[in-house]
Amino acid sequence: MSVEQEKIRVLVVEDHHVVRQGLVALLNVVDGIDVVGEAADGVEAITQFRKHLPNVTLIDLRLPRMGGVDVIQRVRMETPQARFIVLTTYDGDEDIYRALQAGAKAYLLKGMTSDELIATIRTVHAGKSHIPPAIAQRLAERMGTEELTPRESDVLEQIVHGKSNKEIATELEISEATVKTHINSLLGKLGVTDRTQAATAAIQRGIVPLESLRKPKS
Amino acid sequence: MSVEQEKIRVLVVEDHHVVRQGLVALLNVVDGIDVVGEAADGVEAITQFRKHLPNVTLIDLRLPRMGGVDVIQRVRMETPQARFIVLTTYDGDEDIYRALQAGAKAYLLKGMTSDELIATIRTVHAGKSHIPPAIAQRLAERMGTEELTPRESDVLEQIVHGKSNKEIATELEISEATVKTHINSLLGKLGVTDRTQAATAAIQRGIVPLESLRKPKS
DNA sequence: GCGAGGGTCAACCTTTTGGTGGAGGAGGCT
DNA sequence: AGCCTCCTCCACCAAAAGGTTGACCCTCGC
Numbered sequence A, B: 001m002s003v004e005q006e007k008i009r010v011l012v013v014e015d016h017h018v019v020r021q022g023l024v025a026l027l028n029v030v031d032g033i034d035v036v037g038e039a040a041d042g043v044e045a046i047t048q049f050r051k052h053l054p055n056v057t058l059i060d061l062r063l064p065r066m067g068g069v070d071v072i073q074r075v076r077m078e079t080p081q082a083r084f085i086v087l088t089t090y091d092g093d094e095d096i097y098r099a100l101q102a103g104a105k106a107y108l109l110k111g112m113t114s115d116e117l118i119a120t121i122r123t124v125h126a127g128k129s130h131i132p133p134a135i136a137q138r139l140a141e142r143m144g145t146e147e148l149t150p151r152e153s154d155v156l157e158q159i160v161h162g163k164s165n166k167e168i169a170t171e172l173e174i175s176e177a178t179v180k181t182h183i184n185s186l187l188g189k190l191g192v193t194d195r196t197q198a199a200t201a202a203i204q205r206g207i208v209p210l211e212s213l214r215k216p217k218s
Numbered sequence C: 001g002c003g004a005g006g007g008t009c010a011a012c013c014t015t016t017t018g019g020t021g022g023a024g025g026a027g028g029c030t
Numbered sequence D: 001a002g003c004c005t006c007c008t009c010c011a012c013c014a015a016a017a018g019g020t021t022g023a024c025c026c027t028c029g030c
Helices: A017-028 A042-052 A068-078 A093-101 A114-125 A133-143 A150-160 A165-172 A176-190 A195-204 B017-028 B042-052 B068-078 B093-101 B114-125 B133-143 B150-160 B165-172 B176-190 B195-204
Strands: A008-013 A033-039 A056-059 A083-088 A106-109 B008-013 B033-039 B056-059 B083-088 B106-109
Touching (some): A017 A033, A017 A114, A033 A042, A056 A068, A056 A114, A068 A083, A083 A093, A083 A114, A093 A106, A093 A133, A106 A114, A150 A176, B008 B114, B017 B114, B056 B068, B068 B083, B068 B093, B083 B114, B176 B195
Parallel strands (some): B008 B033, B008 B056, B056 B083
């Protein structure tokens, strides 16, 4: 094999400017890795992906305009062989799960060392996956839990937003009795005993994003 | 004045390895700025500060071993002229407030540009403060609100952890009637109408850290 | 066609929560 | 001493939430 080996072409998607800059600088001095593009939001990420068709895409989940999970889904719809490494601070089990479901090959917590990151890029490029033990642990825990139905998720979201049963009924245009039915069901699935626990569980697990609490659009 | 101007000596405190690395690399190529130390946790931060006595300290609030706010307090106790720039992702109004109370001179959100960061370092080194409009906005909002008493905070924390009034009474060794009194009071102060809203408000404002929800130590 | 699961609703009941007013004691500040 | 805040507690009430059972209607897959 020649000294001119093929470089791994990497796309970096990260909205935090200094972090992205740091990642790019870090990776560009590594032998065999070439950062071919950068994106600061989800929409740009897709554009950049189509343009450069990178071997590996490093992506944060929290992005403006379009979330990381959606980006992964979209891109893999048209390019199934696309390899993604999710690189994020911990945002709740739900995101881990959905990212891996969407086809992410690795999940790294910010805070890993440069060596870990580089090693993971090579691993993923070689077609393998890489899930750190801490993440695998959470995934395993999540497995035992039942999925919420769409309607139950609607109700849960309203609960997190501090709505009463009556308000939820009005909002979703169903009777209060139905709201109670859903709540009773979702309490069981979440393994909690009241709405307050359901709310904190939802936030903590990332089922309902914390940002949505700021200023309700309604 | 000579060409050999005095450089601004900077200490970078940030637990995320790649982010810290990026910041240091970024700042070290800037004219007139010299990164004299790095720290990955709060305890190390204090050690490094004493060792280098930097002009400006860049610090994240979420740190292992000792939080950023505590570091600022400690250091300014022994070195009141110490200048801190808080550099963090948004963790709730409470942290902003407490960091500035502790004597931070500036508060920057990760995601700012390198230019903003550099400009702020110079500004702070010159003895001025720098609070972005978005942050000032939140501070202003917080001003109108009343402080919770220590006991009310205790109760609120229990609420966030999903305890019932009865459980809270047992936990804090007071009667359920007293718990109700505190709750009634804190609901008013938080401007909410029930415990679920109180819980989400507490999390969102950073009064009760989300991490404490994982596995209760009890 | 039949069962399973999801969504809708009702009646009934118990427990919890929130709202109000009052009241006494401890500690701090003037 | 007076005044204030905080913490403590009680009683009473109304509203909300939680638990249970049973029911009807879809749709989807077998």
